[in-house]
Amino acid sequence: MSPLQAGEPQATAELARLFAEGPAAVLTGAGISTDSGIPDYRGAGTPPRTPMSIAQFMDNEAYRRRFWAGARIGFLRSSGVAPNAGHLALARLEAAGRIGGVITQNVDDLHRRSGSRTVVELHGNGRVIRCLRCGARWSRADVLGWFDDLNPGFAERNAHAEIAPDGDARVSGTERVVVPSCPGRGAPCGGLLRPDVVYFGETVPPAVFSAAETLVRDASALLLVGTSLAVNTGMRLLHRAERRGIPIAVINRGPTAVDRRDSVAVRIEGGTSETLSALASALDVRV
Structure with a gap:
């Protein structure tokens, strides 16, 4: 046709x-x-890019640092996305x-x-973050506020990073990034936080x-x-x-x-x- x-x-x-x-x-x-x-993953002119897998996110702290760093800048740049x-x-x-x-x-x-x-x-919905230990759900804005507290000045220094197809950003130099953890609701938790989305491999x-x-x-x-x-x-x-x-x-x-x-x-x-x-x-x- x-x-x-x-x-x-x-x-x-x-x-x-x-x-x-x-x-x-x-x-x-x-x-x-x-x-x-x-941007999309496969459209004309889009460079090849493999999304992060669930195994990478769960098993490797470096990938989690990279994810939250990119998520912070992507959120900063998405204020005009409608x-x-x-x-x-x-x-x-x-x-x-x-x-x-x-x-x-x-x-x-x-x-x-x-x-x-x-x-x-x-x-799933990338604006929702859930804790794998206690099951609490948080907004992405809440968690990225905690990211700012743990990584002062990071967002400002990387504000012009390129936006990725998933709405996050391609950020380098994330070796010293501190990853936020779940504060718990009423009691300390410290559990691993992840977006409430289906990763590649899920x-x-x-x-x-x-x-x-x-x-x-x-x-x-x-x-x-x-x-x-x-x-x-x-x-x-x-x-x-x-x-x-x-x-x-x-x-x-x-x-x-x-x-x-x-x-x-x-x-x-x-x-x-x-x-x-x-x-x-x-x-x-x-x-």
């Missing part, structure tokens, strides 16, 4: 036709957040009953911040995947938005949609793993913000 180009009237019309039978489900990836200033037109279009489409909800592979919380109500976060919790399956099961179509489908969980959801025989649409800059599949009814090459905004307009949904 030759892809349609984002912005073409035919592309918007073909996409809008998928909603004739009822609400669709949407699966999003990093490509929907690039217009918010968060939902973009694509996120907002999906929120309005849900409010209008045109989609049943959003399944996302992202951990940036931008769907919830845009107003989307039904959001299945396959890989699996999506069964209850989370089940919620995503339910959205696909109840949908009249599946939209794949800003994802190359390189992650197995997304492919599993695609297979559920194929078994049901519902139409599938792909909106992405660059190739995806499913471009040549017969189940793909619409393939749009281009940006997610402009395409989703045009879709909302075609379906008479104000963004």
Whole structure:
């Protein structure tokens, strides 16, 4: 199938036709957040980068120092990061009953911040930090405040470090970084803190995947938005949609793993913000 180009009237019309039978489900990836200033892992011009694995984070203090240093600078630089037109279009489409909800592979919380109500976060939420000893949950802002207390001046000295695809930053010289630990709630703890996300090497919790399956099961179509489908969980959801025989649409800059599949009814090459905004307009949904 030759892809349609984002912005073409035919592309918007073909996409809008998928909603004739009822609400669709949407699966999003990093490509929907690039217009918010968060780079992706596999887009055009993105240098190769392997995310930190759970084994590295758990077993090696150097990796934890690097993670928290990058998280601190990423948080400092993310103050201007906000939902973009694509996120907002999906929120309005849900409010209008045109989609049943959003399944996302992202951990940036931008769907919830845009107003989307039904959001299945396959890989967790990076704004939540949990303790592996006592189970307490903290906000990322809380933990990074403790980081500042332990590492005075670090954020200021590294404020211009390059932002990474996961929203953190590439920071060097982390050998003397002190990693924050859990203070406990009411009693000292000292446990290891980690983001409440699914690292490479971990699996999506069964209850989370089940919620995503339910959205696909109840949908009249599946939209794949800003994802190359390189992650197995997304492919599993695609297979559920194929078994049901519902139409599938792909909106992405660059190739995806499913471009040549017969189940793909619409393939749009281009940006997610402009395409989703045009879709909302075609379906008479104000963004």
